[in-house]
Amino acid sequence: xxxxxxxxxxxALLLLVASAGALGLAQRSLGVMRDEATYFQAAETYWGWxxxxxxxxxxxxxxxxLSEPVIARYFRVNSEHPxxxxxxxxxxxxxxxSHDLQRGARFHPVQLRPPLPSADLLDEISAFRVPGWxxxxxxxxxxxxxxxxxxxxxxxxxAALLYITIPRVFFHGQLAAFDSAVxxxxxxxxxxYLRSLEHARWGVYAxxxxxxxxxxxxxxxxxxxxLLLHYLMVVWPDLSFRPxxxxxxxxxxxxxxxxxxxxxxxxxxxxxxxxLAHLKGYFGFHMHHxxxxxxYLGVNWxxxxxxxxxxxxxxxxxxxTILLLLGLAGIWVYARTPLLTWxxxxxxxxxxxxxxxxxxxxxxSWKRPGKGLDPKVGTLFFINALFxxxxxxxxxxxxxxxxKHWLPAYPFxxxxxxxxxxxxxxxxxxxxxxxxxxxxxxxxxxxxxPGAVSTALTHPFELTQYNALAGGPAGGADLGLNxxxxxxxxxxxxxxxxxxxxxxxxxxxxxxxxxxxxxxxxNGELRxxxxxxxxxxxxxxxxxYAMVYYELHFNKYDYWIWDSYGTATPIKVVDLDGVPVLSxxxxxxxx
Numbered sequence: 001x002x003x004x005x006x007x008x009x010x011x012a013l014l015l016l017v018a019s020a021g022a023l024g025l026a027q028r029s030l031g032v033m034r035d036e037a038t039y040f041q042a043a044e045t046y047w048g049w050x051x052x053x054x055x056x057x058x059x060x061x062x063x064x065x066l067s068e069p070v071i072a073r074y075f076r077v078n079s080e081h082p083x084x085x086x087x088x089x090x091x092x093x094x095x096x097x098s099h100d101l102q103r104g105a106r107f108h109p110v111q112l113r114p115p116l117p118s119a120d121l122l123d124e125i126s127a128f129r130v131p132g133w134x135x136x137x138x139x140x141x142x143x144x145x146x147x148x149x150x151x152x153x154x155x156x157x158x159a160a161l162l163y164i165t166i167p168r169v170f171f172h173g174q175l176a177a178f179d180s181a182v183x184x185x186x187x188x189x190x191x192x193y194l195r196s197l198e199h200a201r202w203g204v205y206a207x208x209x210x211x212x213x214x215x216x217x218x219x220x221x222x223x224x225x226x227l228l229l230h231y232l233m234v235v236w237p238d239l240s241f242r243p244x245x246x247x248x249x250x251x252x253x254x255x256x257x258x259x260x261x262x263x264x265x266x267x268x269x270x271x272x273x274x275x276l277a278h279l280k281g282y283f284g285f286h287m288h289h290x291x292x293x294x295x296y297l298g299v300n301w302x303x304x305x306x307x308x309x310x311x312x313x314x315x316x317x318x319x320x321t322i323l324l325l326l327g328l329a330g331i332w333v334y335a336r337t338p339l340l341t342w343x344x345x346x347x348x349x350x351x352x353x354x355x356x357x358x359x360x361x362x363x364x365s366w367k368r369p370g371k372g373l374d375p376k377v378g379t380l381f382f383i384n385a386l387f388x389x390x391x392x393x394x395x396x397x398x399x400x401x402x403x404k405h406w407l408p409a410y411p412f413x414x415x416x417x418x419x420x421x422x423x424x425x426x427x428x429x430x431x432x433x434x435x436x437x438x439x440x441x442x443x444x445x446x447x448x449x450p451g452a453v454s455t456a457l458t459h460p461f462e463l464t465q466y467n468a469l470a471g472g473p474a475g476g477a478d479l480g481l482n483x484x485x486x487x488x489x490x491x492x493x494x495x496x497x498x499x500x501x502x503x504x505x506x507x508x509x510x511x512x513x514x515x516x517x518x519x520x521x522x523n524g525e526l527r528x529x530x531x532x533x534x535x536x537x538x539x540x541x542x543x544x545y546a547m548v549y550y551e552l553h554f555n556k557y558d559y560w561i562w563d564s565y566g567t568a569t570p571i572k573v574v575d576l577d578g579v580p581v582l583s584x585x586x587x588x589x590x591x
Contacts, residue, residue: 001375004148008156012141019164019173020137027129027174030460031488036176037515040128042078043089043176049074049269050090068273075270079278080285083268084215085181088131097127123523128176136173139184140164143411146191147418150377154425154440158447159418162323163411165451168403171462178217179404185213186223186408190384193227194377196252197234197370207255211263218286219388219408224256226387230380234370250369289398295552298480302553305395312389314403317470317481319410320451323417327385330416333423334378378416385412402463402485421447460492461576473577483550487511489574489582490547494525496572497584501530501545508533508546510557540564546585561585 004012032040049071056065064070075083098120122130140160147156163169172180189209195202213220231250265271271278293302296310307313316324341351363372388406391397425440458465458473463484466476477483490497490512501507507530509517520526533539533546540546540560548557562568570583 001149002152004145008145008148008153011153011157012144015144015160016134016137016141018137019140020133022164023133023136023170023174024126024130026170026459027126027133029492030171030174031491031512032125032516032519033175033177033486033488034511034513034516035486036128037513037519038078039086039089039176040093040125040519041515042083043086043093043128045074045077046083046086047090047094066269066272071269071273075268079270080282081178082215082217082264083270084212085131085135085176085178087267089128089176092130093124093127096121096130097124098122099124125519125523129174132173132175132177132180135181135184136164136169139180139187139411142184142187142191143414143418146187146411147415150415151419151422154444155415155418155422157418158421158444159411159414161444161448162320162326162417162451163414165448165455166319166323166410166414167451167455167458167462167465168318169407169410170455170459172404172407177404179407182213182217182220183408183411185209185216186220186384187411189213189220189223190227190380190412193252194375194380196250196368197231197373197375198368200251200367203250203252203255203367204259206252207257207259208263210256210260211267214260214264215267218282219391219405222387222391224253224260226383227256228253230376230383231369233379234373234376235364238364238373248366251367252369289400291399292485293551293553294399294402294485295480295482298552300552301399304397304399306392306397306399308393308395311392311403311406314481315389315406315409317466317476317479318403319413319467320454321468322447322450323414326417326420326447327413329420329424330418331378331382333419334382334416378419381412381416385409385416402482417447458576461489461581464576464579464581473579477579480552482552483579484581485551487513487516487549489549491520491525493572493574493582493584494520497530498525498527500571501527504529504531505545506531506533506543508539508543508561510547511549511551511554512547537564544587546587548583548585550580550582558583 049065052070052074053062053065056062056070078086121127140163143163144156144160147153147159149156164173169180189206192202192206192209196206210220210223213223231253265275291303293300294306294310295301296307296313301307301310337352340349343349344351364370386409388409392400392406421443425436425443428439454465454467455462461473461484463482463486464473464476466473466479466481470476470479470481487510490509497507509532514532517526517532521528533543537560540557541564546561546565548554548561558568565585565587567585567588569585571586572584573580574582
């Protein structure tokens, strides 16, 4: 494996800053998701605990701030999720946001007396989102370094650019949500595990990174099983059953078993008291998760099982086609030799020459469990690219909405694609260095531009984006694929609402929840006199303006509005390439 140089580290830092900056600039037109609004509330509430803890310490009553009643008062909010990312949100909001206490009530009555010292750099919504941009940028940088180590600079750069230009990766990277963050933590853990096969200290790092992954989102609990499967495949050629001698447990797995849960429990005050009861509630929530409605191929799926094809079909229709093709080519790069060698036993197939630099006997130990063995990088990538999709495809998995639930697969798909692109350049055999650089740049552009253009053309509605195989957004709608979720599409028309709606208007905001509505008011983007009418049909009847988001299970709301308002003609339609995502109605007569 190659060792990244100082130039590689500088380029990785540039990728991190450029990716985070692009996400930060783009998110200014991206609406607040339902989940985000909940996390805003949680982050602000958690900061209240830090404020109370500081006050308890000042009074010499630290035990009070660490007591169960005080911790429960603050950390009961959104206690079904770990708090690492929300704590980062709290710090970012506290020190980077402009805190205008006159704009509206806060999510939680935290004592923030003006003047509140902060850098005053960002509005509140943006400040809450900063950790998402930084962690997504970190993922891009780490993909680059991973690619450099296994294949070279072109592979790393291609993988990094292919990843961040996946439209839905770019979408989730802008948000104050866990999906992009846990993808970064997942990749960090796998990277540390691979290094730990030959370097003992990386086994310890892997345990810490696994703990951080657990502290980000619950799907990280599956990581050790995937890495153990890969490890058994690595050491299988070196095992002997005559006599049977079981290998000692590698340091990396001991570290993950000890440090992972320690970091998980240690970072979360909610688990410091009534630990078993709270852990039971945490696991129970996710094992019996509520079901989402999701449209797939013209059918609204509200109860499991989803079609097994769902995660694979959505990946096929949303990931840029060039990335899918290069990813398959990358699988072939790694699978070609073992597959043809196996087939040569049964068919007249000539196996390729053995070009592995690894020779036996191995020099492995419990600290360096893969020393001298082929690390089977392609197998590691394939396992981690396949599993997140296969997990969602299981009939027993609760129905979740959208591609965000298998986002951890995409860095590994991008790395496979980067390897394929690098091998393609190598096969071209350009004679001069200048020609190689030019050809490499052309290949990079050809690979990354389709996703970048698709992202730019569909922003801020990347959840309505579908690729060329689906026929674009219109083709996705014709196929009966989900147009959106989370009730976020109203933000681009907030200036129009402020200018158009009557004073004191009572508005039915449909899928935009109350906390998101409050965030827009606090951010100064929505007039505070505009009222939130409530939910369902009584709110429609009481409203003077009404919105409807277009998802298949929302069809009834159009009819309710038409019946109540006496008109089927909206005064405003928000669309992407002619595909409606949000309509706004006005009641013809005053009520």
